[in-house]
Amino acid sequence: MRRVDGTISATRKPPPACEKTTVVSRTGPRRSESVRLAVLHAADDLLVERGFAALTIEGIAQRAGVAKQTIYRWWKSKVDILLDTLTDDAREALEWRADESRGVEETLTSHLQRVADFFEEPAGQVLLALLGHAQLDSETAASLRAGFLKEQRERDIAGLRDLLARDQDLTFDDRTLDHLVDLLLGPLYYRVLVSGSPIDKELVETTSRLVLALAREPSTRNP
Amino acid sequence: MRRVDGTISATRKPPPACEKTTVVSRTGPRRSESVRLAVLHAADDLLVERGFAALTIEGIAQRAGVAKQTIYRWWKSKVDILLDTLTDDAREALEWRADESRGVEETLTSHLQRVADFFEEPAGQVLLALLGHAQLDSETAASLRAGFLKEQRERDIAGLRDLLARDQDLTFDDRTLDHLVDLLLGPLYYRVLVSGSPIDKELVETTSRLVLALAREPSTRNP
Amino acid sequence: MRRVDGTISATRKPPPACEKTTVVSRTGPRRSESVRLAVLHAADDLLVERGFAALTIEGIAQRAGVAKQTIYRWWKSKVDILLDTLTDDAREALEWRADESRGVEETLTSHLQRVADFFEEPAGQVLLALLGHAQLDSETAASLRAGFLKEQRERDIAGLRDLLARDQDLTFDDRTLDHLVDLLLGPLYYRVLVSGSPIDKELVETTSRLVLALAREPSTRNP
Amino acid sequence: MRRVDGTISATRKPPPACEKTTVVSRTGPRRSESVRLAVLHAADDLLVERGFAALTIEGIAQRAGVAKQTIYRWWKSKVDILLDTLTDDAREALEWRADESRGVEETLTSHLQRVADFFEEPAGQVLLALLGHAQLDSETAASLRAGFLKEQRERDIAGLRDLLARDQDLTFDDRTLDHLVDLLLGPLYYRVLVSGSPIDKELVETTSRLVLALAREPSTRNP
DNA sequence: TGATAACCGAGACGGTACGTCCTGTCTTCCT
DNA sequence: AGGAAGACAGGACGTACCGTCTCGGTTATCA
Incomplete structure (x- = not known):
């Protein structure tokens, strides 16, 4: 997220994005990282405290001590x-941890348990809210x-593939996985x-046993 | 919905009250069934046409040719x-059909296929929208x-129980089902x-094979 | 207001008014006097209690224990x-009382004082509200x-004419009065x-002295 | 209304506060004078055209091409x-014009005539509507x-005092005036x-003669 | 002594305007 | 140029009454 030159890359494309070098004689202040964090935290807090319906841009702006226009920018x-916020918080919680010291069954079970626990955390609430809103x-x-979701599914497929390889020394094609x-x-x-x-x-x-x-x-x- | 005596039974609870008999000598006009249907259909149509976000009470009222206050009543x-609308439309689409002439596997598969198809129908869209909104x-x-959902789950459990009984002549306890x-x-x-x-x-x-x-x-x- | 035959004459023209004889074979109940009074009193009370703006037909109906339609009838x-309500209550309060035992000046002054006092009474409040609404x-x-107002002005002119006749034994024409x-x-x-x-x-x-x-x-x- | 520095002075109290100097470094957009005038004119026009009862905030907003919320702001x-609108329009129409070339009687009569004429003008209609609503x-x-009304009465008292001073070279106390x-x-x-x-x-x-x-x-x- | 027609309660209904909230855009000023 | 402050057009919200309209239940005459 934070580049070497100190500029910030939002998940969204920064204006029309100059991919290689930002040589453009930029004058005036650059995007404030503190503003970015204040907004993300304010949004996160308000979501957990009051729920998605009560989450408004104006509310976030006020809570973050930031102007509405700054958010829209x-x-x-x-x-x-x-x-x-998801990108920052959820990736880690849902990653597959290869623990060689434990059996395949136990590893799979404990991963699923971690997924289950994730839904209780704030980051999990965010994902659920987004999944909900995606239906609408x-x-x-x-x-x-x-x-x-695309990235997470890739991680899930890779994680499961690795685990099964350890179990049976076999590779499965993507469709099966x-x-x-x-x-x-x-x-x-x-x-x-x-x-x-x-x-x-x-x-x-x-x-996990069934799968x-x-x-x-x-x-x-051999499909 | 329409009873023999001409009174209307709303799916929604009739003003809390009166579990057994409505003794209160109700006089004055009764709820108009045509209004009820106009609203349900307008809502259904607009949801499918324009999506949940664009679905507004005012829009429904206008489409149904009904006053806003009538909806709020x-x-x-x-x-x-x-x-x-769900209660009216979805129940039938998701019911379990016991088809004795076909095998257990085939019956289960075809039921699941019916569930899959349901999501493409308007009523399925309504359910998805509601599930989405339920997250928010x-x-x-x-x-x-x-x-x-409670009723549907009961139907699902009963359906599956009957099917398995036919398959193995055994009964399963509710937790397992x-x-x-x-x-x-x-x-x-x-x-x-x-x-x-x-x-x-x-x-x-x-x-279906796996289950x-x-x-x-x-x-x-024997759990 | 109450006629000999027991029917009621609203200030407003009773339907299209058959001035002489109501031969139409009338069956069923006649207008309920108690309803009429309940409405007038409810309106009066609510006006004094809550003011004209808060005076609504529905409020009057509820207060009077009467159906809205009955009022509109x-x-x-x-x-x-x-x-x-004005017709019933204000006439008397604003009438000219010829008190021969007192001087002309005193009589005029005391009449004006009675007018001044009238504005403090409920009936006076009603008149003020109506005068206000008349501007709108x-x-x-x-x-x-x-x-x-027409009737009252006639009473005022007659009252003043009588008083001045007593004072100077002269008659004034209507324009002057x-x-x-x-x-x-x-x-x-x-x-x-x-x-x-x-x-x-x-x-x-x-x-009063000036006039x-x-x-x-x-x-x-001699104009 | 429009000050030298370009800021606007609403007739209405600027958010309570700050009798002397507005030190609060106000940034952001100022109130739009064009909006203010559009609303006042729309209201005035609609009152004259359709009357007070048909004058609605929504109607004014629409006529003025302005959002409802802007009016409520x-x-x-x-x-x-x-x-x-009264403050802007009525003051001038009701001012006392000292015309030394004419006699006292004539001056007073012509002032009263101007008051009489005022009631025919739009601004006079506004005053009548407000007086009416004030009763309700x-x-x-x-x-x-x-x-x-307070300011107008002060102007009336001052005007009459000056006129009488010219007439008799005497001053009257406020109660008498x-x-x-x-x-x-x-x-x-x-x-x-x-x-x-x-x-x-x-x-x-x-x-005027009588007074x-x-x-x-x-x-x-000498009271 | 019914029959019947009006009164009356209750309240659903199509409307209109209310005053509030939030959206997304904009302008202005300050740093 | 970034950012705060916030005015603005717009649109939906949920509420309150409006005036009209059925409904049944209830009388008080007249046949």
């Missing part, structure tokens, strides 16, 4: 701000899926998004 | 209206889960809500 | 109701002037309507 | 807008009397507000 909507607004859906990820994460997201009930340990274990079993079937290995 | 928000507003979440339903529907909802990509036939088949296999394991039968 | 607006709505102005009444009442109404300050005794005395002096001038007597 | 009601709403009454003004203007306002009939020349002449006669009485001079 760098983000094009409140959704855009939240997308920015196709532009949000496009941004979210082209950005965070795609399905396995759906089967793995689907029930968890379903619980959170649809049922709204907490993800219990049993669901985590059943799911592993499926992966080990000969028919899956 | 019977529904407390646009979400409330959508909840009403806890009151919506509560209404949706206490109403439609709960999990099986999560595993069965989770991947489908995940695809629609998170990935946003259409549900392909392969996912439907894999999922059936799990149900047939001795460890599942 | 007999009066065509809240102003119409207030006009009705020409229909109100027309009704008020064609009804109460018209002007004298304007000069007599103008300052009082000006105080109440424009200044909003109470009418002090000095104004009452100066005014009497004018009336006694030879130039006035 | 600067005025708190339609009455507040009319009060503003005590807040309007308070604003009107504390603002325009107060009464004289009531006697002078009362009949005119009574005609307009109560009778609703036009002010004829005779009333103007009689009134002048009273002022010349020794008893008035």
Whole structure:
């Protein structure tokens, strides 16, 4: 996010973006990093405190001690701000940790458990809100899926591929892994998004056991 | 909806009150059924045509040829209206059809396929919008889960129970069925809500095969 | 108001008014006098309690325990109701009392004082409200002037004529009396309507003395 | 209204505050004078065209090509807008013009005639509407009397004092002048507000002659 | 002694305007 | 040039009454 030359790159394209060198004799102050953080934190706090519906650009501006126009200069909507917070906060929480010292089953289970726990954290709330809003607004859906969700799915596929390679010393093609990820994460997201009930340990274990079993079937290995 | 005596039964609770008999000698005009339908249809149409964000009470009122106050008299928000349309339209589309002439696998697969198709229909769009909004507003979440989703889950559990009974002549306890339903529907909802990509036939088949296999394991039968 | 035959005559023309005989075979109940009084009192009370702006047909109906439609059946607006209360209450308060035992000056002064006091009473408040509303709505102005104000002015002219006859044994023509009444009442109404300050005794005395002096001038007597 | 430095002085109190100097370094846009005038003219026009009852904030906004919120930012009601137009338009029409070349009687008569004519003009209609509304709403009454009417009365007292000084080289105390003004203007306002009939020349002449006669009485001079 | 027609309560309905809130754009000034 | 302050056009919100319109229930005559 922070480049060597000290300028900031928003997730969004900085005006029309000069990719290589910013030689342009820039005068006046550059984008203030403190403003950026103040806005992201204000948005995050307000979302958790009051919920998405009560989250307004004006509210964020006031809370962050920033002018409305300043927000519009760098983000094009409140959704855009939240997308920015996601990138900073959620990636780490959902990463796959290869722990060689533990068995494959246990590794998978503990990853799923981490996913389950993530939904309780603020960053998880942000993701849920964005997923919710994506159902209501196709532009949000496009941004979210082209950005965070796409990257996260790549990480999930890579993570699962590595794990299965450790388990059976075999590689799966992408289509198969795609399905396995759906089967793995689907029930968890379903619980959170649809049922709204907490993800219990049993669901985590059943799911991971089932997917592993499926992966080990000969028919899956040779699709 | 229309009872024999000509009075109207709103899907929504008739002013809290009076569980057994409405003794209060009600005089004056009754609720107009035509108004009710005009509003539900207007809301449904506008949602599909223009999306949730562009769905406003004023827009619905205008489209339905109805006064705004009339809407507020019977529904407390646009979400409330959508909840009403759901009850009328979605139940049938998601019901389990016991087709004795076909095998258990095929029955399950075709039910899942019907669920997948449902999301393409207007009523499915309404459900998705409501699920989306439920992530943003806890009151919506509560209404949706206490109403439609609760009933639908009961139907799903009953449907699955009947199917498995036919398959193995065994009964499963509710907790187990709960999990099986999560595993069965989770991947489908995940695809629609998170990935946003259409549900392909392969996912439907894999999922139903997998869940059936799990149900047939001795460890599942005797939990 | 109450006729011999028991039917009621609203100040307003009863439907299209059959002045002489109501031969139309009337069956069913006649207008309820209790309803009429309940409405007039409710309107009066609410006007004094909450002011004209807060006076609504629905409020009057509720206060009077009467259906809105019942009000619309007999009066065509809240102003119409207030006009009705005026006729009942204000006439007496503003009548000229010929007290032979007292001097002309004293009689005139005490009449003006009674006018001044009238504005403090509920009925006076109603008149002020109607005069106010007459500035805003020409229909109100027309009704008020064609009804109460016209009658009152006739009483005022007659009263002044009698008094001056007693004073000088002379008769004045109507044009002159018209002007004298304007000069007599103008300052009082000006105080109440424009200044909003109470009418002090000095104004009452100066005014009556002045008008009497004018009336006694030879130039006035022979215009 | 427009100061040398280009800032605007609303007739209405600038957010309570700062009697002497506005030190608060105000940045950002200032109030748009063109908006202010557009609103005042729209209100004035609509009042004359359609009457007070049909005068709505939304109508004014539309006519002025202005957002409703912009009106609410600067005025708190339609009455507040009319009060503003009064200050701009009525002061001049009601001022006392000392014309040394003419006699005292003639000066007084011509002033009264100007008052009479004023009621026919748009600004006079505004004053009548406000006086009417003041009878219905005590807040309007308070604003009107504390603002325009108070200043106007001061001008009237000063005008009459100067005129009488020219006539008799005597000064009158304020209480006496107060009464004289009531006697002078009362009949005119009574005609307009109560009778609703036009002010004829005779009333103007009689009134001014009468008041002048009273002022010349020794008893008035030495109260 | 019904029949029947009006009165009356209750309140749904299509409307209009209210006053508030937030949006996204803009202008102005300050640093 | 960046940023604060905030005015502005716009549009939806949810509320309050308006005046009209059914509904049933209830009388008080007249057949």
